[in-house]
Structure formats: structure tokens, C-alpha cells
Amino acid sequence: MSEERKLQFRGGIGMSLIPVAIYVFFCMVLFIGFKAFNMEALAAGGFLALLIGGVFCTSYSDFWESAIKGISSITSVSVVVILLLVGMFSALIKLCGLSGGFVWIANAVGMKGGIFVAFTFIAACIVSTATGSSIGTMFIAFPIFYPAGIMLGANEMMMAGCIVSGAIFGDNLAPISDTTIASASTQQFKNGKPADIGGVVSSRIKYSAVAGLITIVIFAVFGGMGGVYEGGSIDAAANPVSLVMLIPVVLMLTVSTKTRNIYEGILVGLVTGTVVGLAAGLFTPAQVFSNDAANNAAVGFLIDGINNILPTCALVISVFGIMGVLSDAGMLNLIAEKILDSRMAGTTQGAELVCMMGIAFTTILLGGVTSASILTFGPILNKIGAARNIHPYRRANLLDGTANSLPAIIPFMSVFVFIGSALNGLSPVVVAGGTIYGFVLFAVFFGAVLTGWGCQKEE
Template sequence: MFMSLVPVAIFFAFCIILFVVFKAFNMEALAMGGFVALLIGGIFCKSYTKFWDSAIRGISSISSVSVIVIFFVIGMFSALMKESGLSGGFVWLANSVGIQGGLFVAFVFFATCIVSTATGSSIGTMFTAFPIFYPAGIILGGSPMFLAGAIVSGAIFGDNLAPISDTTIASASTQQFRDGRPADVGGCVKTRFKYSIVAGSIALVLFAILGGIGGTYEGGAIEALSNPVSLVMLIPVVVMLVVATKSRNIFLGILVGLSLGLVTGLACGLFPPSAVFANDPENSAATGFLVTGVAGMLGTVGLVISVFGIMGVLTDAGMLGYLVEKILGSKLARTPRGAEVASVIGISLTTLIFGGVTSASILTFGPVLNEVGKAKGIHPYRRANLLDAVANSLPAIVPFLSVFVFIGSALTGLSPVAVAGGTLYGFTLFAVMVVAVATGWGRDFEGKNGEAVKQPVEETAQSSK
């Protein structure tokens, strides 16, 4: 059973090699590490054939297929937002109002939150936002440390909250109702909103207060980074979020948002029709952001497939059951609060092992939390929110173990310690979730028909008697 951890160990080694040694941040390389881990890990199994049968069962699970399909769909909407240049609109807005220093750093955090929520991609947001917001922030007197931290914080905010985020989808899909249905994304986002907003509001105030420390106002124009027209793309973003949350159907939300976004972007001249979908006869290829949106998800989908393969092996080997049994059998997990405390520790350690790749850590620890939470009657929305929020908080920004910090360091030249220290949202979100676990704030239980109740079903029935 313990030899089933060999693929996990090999995958962890690849995380260290890619992020620390090579400073490579592409999902394709990480997916390769997962598949190599499976190929080598099978050698330590009694039957190589049965090992791969287990891996395929994990890959073909309903949770795996659901995540893969959703990723391909959201890739198109994410590419639409990137093509529209939404970040430039916020730079224009801040410059027009005359925001400088710490206030601009706080504004960058707010704007990046919106961009990452719109695109659903934390890493994509950082590569888009840093070239625009960071130079503008330096000119306007922002602290380099907190300016970089504000961008990373905003990227993590959207990763945690956006209904089209990979971690939102992964956290929802791994938590199931008693009847076996995975938690719906809309319901998770609706109940998650309060945690993200409280943590985000605290971080916003801190960025405004601390954001100008060490910064120097240089003056000068930043019109080259500005594009006021792109702010109109907030309309399809808001509509998409409302439809996805209200209908609790992510596919309907994407359809409405993508359709409205295409019409709005074309009408406002943000991109030509050829940027949407076109033919490249010289290279015998189709082009456009709809194509690149799907193609851009291939690396993430490959990572999901490899991680679910590893999960299939861990499940059939009995390792996941062993972990669940150990957690539930511990003194700490005798109560729902204790079970959540144990889960916070487990999520944090898993995220550290996977180098801050939150989607991988959520997919790995999610099944364990699902069984632990179901045993205590905790509602799947609460479990999914705990899983996603903790993974996207302090464990995701540890220096020298975080892909987010490494990217921020690579794009700014700052040390990983400085970038991590400036990522205030990671600290505030973790603090909010610790308070939520300790006080029971937002802890709902699953009722007989899947509804959220304040007490476990057994306690509710006893009270009725």
C-alpha cells in the first residue's frame, strides 16, 4: 500500500526540478512529470497491468471527465478576456483619477482580482498583469514588494473565487453529496463569496496603507499602457458570473458570457473578426483566440489526467482509505470542527508538496476530505470552500516552494521572500479560514435532500424528538 506513494514522490521531485532548478512554469512539463511518475511507479506494483488498470479507472472517473470538459469550455472565455486587454482599461482609470503610491497598489489588487475572476487563470493573469501594472505602479510610486504582492494576491483571489477557475472546478468536483452527485460550481461560489470578500477587503486596506512604503513617484505618462475602451468587457464578465451562479450551471454561464463578449468586443473594435476564428493557409492551420483558448488548456488537462491517474492508484491500493481512517480515528477529528482542523493541516501539507500547484493539491487531497467530511455530515459546499481557500492561501505562497512566488520573482527581479511577503491576500485568506473553522462560521451540514442545515441530520432529528 505504501509503495503507491512512489508516483507522488516522483511527481514532487519534478515540481522541485521544474520550479526551483529550471524555473519553468508550464503545465505541459508538469503533466509530463505526472505521466513519468506513473510509468516508473508501476514498477513497484505486483502487477504492472493492474497498476495501469487502476490508473485508467481514476482517469475515467466522472469527476475527471467533468473537470476536463469544463476546462476546455472555459479556455475559450479566458482567451476572449485576454484578447480584449481588460488590464489596460484599469490602468487608464487609475491614471485618470490620479491614484498614486499605496492607493494605486490597492487599486492594482482590486483590478487584478477582477481580471483573474474574469479569466479564471491565476498564472495567465500574472503573465498578463505584471507587464502592464508593475511598470505603471513603479512610475506612480508603489512599493515594488507590495506591488508584486498585490498582483499575485489578485491572481490568487480569482483562482479561489471565479466559477471558471481550475481550482473552483476541481474543489467542487471532488466533493460529493450523499447520492454521489458532485457539488455544483454555482453553489460553491455563492457560499464561498463571504470568505473571499472578507479576506480581500482586509488585504485591500493593508495594501493601501503599506503599498507606498519604499516607493518613489517618478511622474511621466503611462498612456501607452492604457486602453479605456476595454472596460466595456466588464459587462459580459458580470453577466457570465451572474448566470453561472444563479443557474448553477457553468456551461450556461460560459455560453452567455462568451456570446455577449464576442458581440461586445467586435462592436467596440477591441479585436477584429480574424482574431476570433480564421484560416492560416500558409501554415495549413486554423487561428484565433477560440482555438488558442482550447489549445491553452491542453497542458492543464494533461496535468488533471495524470493526477487522476495517480489518485486511481492510491485509491485501489487502499492508501486513500488508510488516510481517511487515520484522520477519522484521531482524537482531533472526533468533532466536525476537529475534522476541519485536520483537513486544513492535510490540505496545507499537500499544497506544499506540490509546490503551490493548487489544482494538483486539490485533486489529490479532495477525495480524502470528501470521505472525512461526509462521515461528519459536513455539506459539500463547505468542504469545497475549505479545500479551495486553504490551498490558495498561505501554503501557496511559501518562498522557494511556490509557483506563484517564483513567477512573481521571475517577472520583477525581486527575491522570492519579498514577493511572498507582499502577497497579503494569502495571509488574510488563511486567517479568515482559521477563524471560520474555529468559530464554525459558514459550517453547514448536509440535510436529507442535500440542503444546507446548521446541525448534522442526526442532531436535527434528535432535537425534533
């Protein structure tokens, strides 16, 4: 569809937002009404939003041409392909039980109280960075670390919050995280190429490191307040051998950032991880890839990785379809122009502040589903940032950093808080209150915008 040929909606251009409104409504019903979360349901909501939203367009066929154009864009295809590849590496790390190695370290050193809370935060950061999955990290870490922390004198709010904080840390920083992939892919250089993931991650480390160090200190100092040390042993969950899987994780991160090619990083991580895991006896060859003759099916972590990531890919496809509609309707340009014409966005600093507010509002509206909010607001930030000559790396960092901070931990409107609460029985308000990293990361990026720290211009 040419740039001049805009989609027409009954009732005006504002009606092009109907698919977005339907998707937001679906999120609210899912999170607040059903108190449930899964990517399959979110993807279903996205496709239903397209099916119903097209009725309000003057041409249903043109509507779907625009949706397919958005789905088939280079950005959309790149995100889906990378997600499918990282799914296999993530499944490999999950199979090896890396968290058990950290429990062994805690036992060996004799940690308790606030020190154990700080250590759990660090362990959760490493696991989430290794797997690229915040939700997966919470399901792995809560059953192992939370009861152990309470037994060792940790404050229950801080103990729950440190696990959610660690999960968010990796979601923000990991090169194989869906939000990192989405934030980099939606920000383009002047030549039209999307920002490379390795470069984005390299420039993001300083923000995550500062926020992480501050968070560690807070957890260490306040993590044991009100806790009662009960003694006992948590040896059952300990497995020091699993720590060898840090080797492929480090290699994957190093190669990805040094070469600025995520594909090379994943290849190195998969090959070395498979070799190291087999040599250490953490899994068998059959668990890599084999035939389940009884069920006529192929099994193994390679298959599991693809299966586990498919719902996320479906969500990405549906959101890009909605973005394709908004783009051809002229709504994305209209929103970007309105922001650029505002007095506040007249400077680089003002434009960055407006973008922080925009991504924060979008993230809250979408129930803390950061991948969806980044894909939704990313194209708008891309236009605003390009107009103010803000480097794509900086844009991607503001996009991901803001989404994965305070807006992602609003009680009753956050998938992170909801899952954290469901896994330990605490009130969502309590879990959100202990998620210190979300507060600190927001403060770090807000301070970076006000002071200009880390601001880059595109040459």
C-alpha cells in the same frame, strides 16, 4: 475492479505512494533545480510517475486498469470538459486587453502610492476572476502595472505582492478557475453527485469578500511606504474601450451562480463577449475563428483557448490516474480512516482543522501547484467530510481557500512567488512578503473553522 480486489504492491501498501513521491520529486527538480514552470512539464512528471510507479505493483496491467479507471471517472471527465470550455472564454478576455481599461481609470483619477497599490489589487482580482487564470493574470498585469506603480510611488514589495494577491483571489473565487472546478468536482453529495460550481462559488463569496476588503485596506495604508513618486504618464497602456468586456464577465458570473450551471454561464459569456468585442472593435471576425491559408491551420481565440488549456487537462488526467491507483490500493481509505480515528478529528471543528493541515502540507509539497494539490487531497477530504456530515460546499471552500492561501506563497516552493519574482527581479522572499491576500485568506478560513462561521451540514 471490484472494491474487494485491491491492488497489491511489492513491499506493502505503502509502496502505492511511489507515484506520488516521484511526482513530488519531479516538482522539486522543476521548481528548485531548473527554476522553471509549465503545465506540460508537470503533466509529463505525472505520467512518468505512473509509468515508473507501476513497476512496484505485482501486476502492471492491473495497475494501469486502476489508473484508467481514475482517469475515466465522472469527476475527471467533468473537470476536463469544463476546463476545455472555460479555456475559450479565458482566451476571449485576454484578447481584449481588459487590464488596459484599469490603467486608464488610474490615470483619469490620478492615483499614486498606496492607493494605486490597492487599486492594482482590485484590478488584478477582476482580471483573474474574468480569465480564471492566476498565472495568466500575472503575465498580463506585471508588465503594465508594476513599472507604473514604482513610478507612482508604490513600495516595490507591496506592488509585486498586490499583483500576485489579485491573481490568487481570482484563482480561488472564479467559477472558471481550474482550482474552483477541481475543488467542487472532488466533493460529492450523499447521492454521489459532485458539488455544483455555482453553489460553491455563491457560498465562497463571503470568505473572499472579507479577505479581499481587509487586504485592500492594508495595501492602501502600507502600499506607499518607502516609495518615491516620480510623476510621468502611463497613458500608453491605457485603453478605456476594453472596459466594455466587463459586461460578458458579469453576465457569465451571474448566470453561473444563479443557475448553478457553469455550462450556461460559459455559453452566455462567449456569445455576449464575442458580440460586444466585435461591436467595440476590440478584435476582428478573423480573430474569432478563421483559416490561416499560408500555414494550412485554423486560428482565432477559440482555437487558442483550447490549445492553452490542453496542458492543464493533461495534468488533471495524470493526477486522476494516480488517484485511481491510490483508491484501488486502499491508500485513500487508509489515510481517511487514520485521520477520522484521530482524537482531533472527533468533532466537526477538529476534522476541519486536520483537513486544513492536510491540504496545506500537500500544497507545499507540490510546490504551490494548487490545482494538483486540490486534486490530490480532495478525495481524502471528501471521505472525511462525508463522515462528519460537512456540506460539500463547505468542504470545497476549505479545500480551495486553504490551498490558495499561505501554503501557496512559501518562498522557493511556490509557483506563484517564483513567477512573480521572475517577472520583476525581486527576491522570492520579498514577493511572498508582499502577497498580503495569502496571509489574510488563511486567517479568514482558520477563524471560520474555529468559530464555525459558514459551517454547513448536509441534510
